[in-house]
Amino acid sequence: MTVQDFEQLFQQKIDNETKIEPKDWMPDAYRKTNIRQISQHAHSEIVGMLPEGNWISRAPSLKRKAILIAKVQDEAGHGLYLYSAAETLGMSREEMINDLNSGKAKYSSIFNYPTLTWADMGAVGWLVDGAAILNQVMLCRTSYGPYARAMVRICKEESFHQRQGFETLLVLSRGTDEQKAMCQDAINRWWWPSLMMFGPRDSESTNSDQSMKWKIKRKTNDELRQQFVDMAVEQVKVLGMKLPDEKLTWNEERKHYDFGEIDWNEFWNVVKGNGPCNKQRLEARRKAHEEGQWVREAAMAYAEKRRSKQKAA
Amino acid sequence: MSSRLIDYTLHLADTTLILSQRNSEWCGHGPILEQDIAITNISLDLLGQSRNFYQYAASLIGGDATEDSLAYLRKEREFKNLLLVEQANGDWGQTILRQYLYSQFQYLLFEKLQQCNDEQLIAMAAKSIKETAYHVRWSSEWVIRLGDGTEESHSRMLKAIDELWRYTGEMFMPAGYETIVEVSSLKNEWLQKVTNIFAEATLPVPEKVFMQAGGKEGKHTEQLGFILTELQYMQRAYPGAQW
Numbered sequence: 001m002t003v004q005d006f007e008q009l010f011q012q013k014i015d016n017e018t019k020i021e022p023k024d025w026m027p028d029a030y031r032k033t034n035i036r037q038i039s040q041h042a043h044s045e046i047v048g049m050l051p052e053g054n055w056i057s058r059a060p061s062l063k064r065k066a067i068l069i070a071k072v073q074d075e076a077g078h079g080l081y082l083y084s085a086a087e088t089l090g091m092s093r094e095e096m097i098n099d100l101n102s103g104k105a106k107y108s109s110i111f112n113y114p115t116l117t118w119a120d121m122g123a124v125g126w127l128v129d130g131a132a133i134l135n136q137v138m139l140c141r142t143s144y145g146p147y148a149r150a151m152v153r154i155c156k157e158e159s160f161h162q163r164q165g166f167e168t169l170l171v172l173s174r175g176t177d178e179q180k181a182m183c184q185d186a187i188n189r190w191w192w193p194s195l196m197m198f199g200p201r202d203s204e205s206t207n208s209d210q211s212m213k214w215k216i217k218r219k220t221n222d223e224l225r226q227q228f229v230d231m232a233v234e235q236v237k238v239l240g241m242k243l244p245d246e247k248l249t250w251n252e253e254r255k256h257y258d259f260g261e262i263d264w265n266e267f268w269n270v271v272k273g274n275g276p277c278n279k280q281r282l283e284a285r286r287k288a289h290e291e292g293q294w295v296r297e298a299a300m301a302y303a304e305k306r307r308s309k310q311k312a313a
Numbered sequence: 314m315s316s317r318l319i320d321y322t323l324h325l326a327d328t329t330l331i332l333s334q335r336n337s338e339w340c341g342h343g344p345i346l347e348q349d350i351a352i353t354n355i356s357l358d359l360l361g362q363s364r365n366f367y368q369y370a371a372s373l374i375g376g377d378a379t380e381d382s383l384a385y386l387r388k389e390r391e392f393k394n395l396l397l398v399e400q401a402n403g404d405w406g407q408t409i410l411r412q413y414l415y416s417q418f419q420y421l422l423f424e425k426l427q428q429c430n431d432e433q434l435i436a437m438a439a440k441s442i443k444e445t446a447y448h449v450r451w452s453s454e455w456v457i458r459l460g461d462g463t464e465e466s467h468s469r470m471l472k473a474i475d476e477l478w479r480y481t482g483e484m485f486m487p488a489g490y491e492t493i494v495e496v497s498s499l500k501n502e503w504l505q506k507v508t509n510i511f512a513e514a515t516l517p518v519p520e521k522v523f524m525q526a527g528g529k530e531g532k533h534t535e536q537l538g539f540i541l542t543e544l545q546y547m548q549r550a551y552p553g554a555q556w
Contacts, residue, residue: 049341049349056337060547060556061381062330062364065337066357072340073353080346118547118556168556176554284342292344294469295405298462305461 019145042082044108112275119186125165320490326366327394333359385548396528397480413452460514482524
């Protein structure tokens with residue numbers, strides 16, 4: 001068979017909704033795109049631990065503290081699933097982590113925003129996890145089997161966190177005036193960055209066409225973003241809060257909400273490393289990695305000693 | 314209701330809360346992802362234990378006492394946690410050692426606590442000891458791995474022992490209110506278990522170290538004030554609010 005034959009067979013599988021598995025033939029570009037996307041997804045879980053981890057020591061009640069710790073712990077677990085899924089494509093976790101630490105690999109730009117008040121824990125849960133879930137629900141049907149299966153597992157836990165985030169805001173929205181103001185302020189700061197999570201406009205998205213054809217992506221950035229806006233507008237009413245967009249109006253013709261223009265200048269700046277916390281986030285990851293070096297070495301050395309002892313016995 | 318029982322329950326609650334608070338500082342900063350998860354997991358277990366004890370203490374105290382009022386509105390001279398658990402995380406070796414020394418003690422303590430005559434404490438000890446068994450296993454394995462790992466990890470463990478050993482004696486010196494379990498009777502078995510693990514880890518058990526104490530009576534090291542400042546900030550800044 002020629003490469004063309006392989007490619008044709010591959011595309012047939014995709015078209016028939018047969019999942020691609022690690023040992024199957026796949027185009028190089030398909031492999032690379034999946035490695036890039038899954039590892040970035042894994043990195044996002046890991047870097048995403050930092051903005052929320054920031055509030056663990058200051059959580060305002062023991063119950064909230066427990067919820068937050070459980071959540072951040074789940075994120076680490078999601079990172080593990082995703083690294084495993086990416087490894088089935090032939091790149092080691094160590095390599096991926098090195099790429100993250102060197103700045104070569106990206107992670108979701110949302111985690112470059114700071115968590116300034118307790119209400120941010122609610123807003124991150126509601127908006128950031130909410131946006132992530134739309135993306136992940138779509139990815140439950142992505143064409144690469146290990147990725148799709150990881151997403152099914154992750155979505156179950158993630159939607160639980162999202163409800164908890166919303167409930168955090170709900171309590172604030174029914175609290176004191178100060179708490180209400182804190183709630184609104186957090187929504188104001190997280191709304192636009194959440195919309196940016198869906199990526200550039202379809203017309204500017206370089207990977208989109210091929211990814212749709214290979215069914216890595218099942219919906220476009222703009223479709224998902226619209227779905228998110230429509231959902232959030234209804235939910236914010238329950239909170240009695242406002243979304244910070246004057247242009248947000250129901251469009252009867254489209255049966256969707258119209259909304260204002262995203263500040264793409266800000267988006268690209270954050271992607272390029274100039275967001276408010278890019279530097280701190282990467283430094284925290286590097287520091288953990290470097291300061292953990294001796295621990296990993298000790299674990300390796302000890303395992304080696306045990307192996308040779310067992311051999312000798 | 315006996316104020317001794319209240320104080321004792323608070324002592325258990327404070328100790329598990331403060332250790333949880335310390336361990337949770339690692340979240341997102343651990344040496345490798347699996348261990349980040351493990352230490353955070355232990356932090357969560359300990360927090361759960363402390364909530365049980367605080368809730369029980371609050372029910373004994375009555376009035377408007379809650380788990381949160383006890384954790385967030387008592388001051389450093391009222392906290393009754395062991396000095397050991399408020400010590401800084403230091404490096405991974407110091408955190409591991411602190412966890413092991415305490416978990417090994419907690420396991421023996423909760424075994425005895427299950428035989429006391431307070432049904433609530435029995436039930437809470439019965440739940441917690443399952444978690445503690447896991448903590449002992451995990452932390453002792455790491456003590457061995459680091460003690461018998463590389464030269465660097467070995468010397469870091471020596472430093473950790475030097476830093477923490479002087480806070481271990483307090484576990485076996487009963488406070489006035491500490492009558493439910495005779496802690497001094499746990500010392501030999503604890504020392505035996507620690508000695509076995511240290512031997513496997515090629516680490517020495519220190520002798521004739523002067524033991525610091527006072528935590529159980531609210532006389533802490535200078536570290537606790539900072540821990541509480543951070544822990545209690547929200548409740549102090551927004552008094553009476555619900556979260």
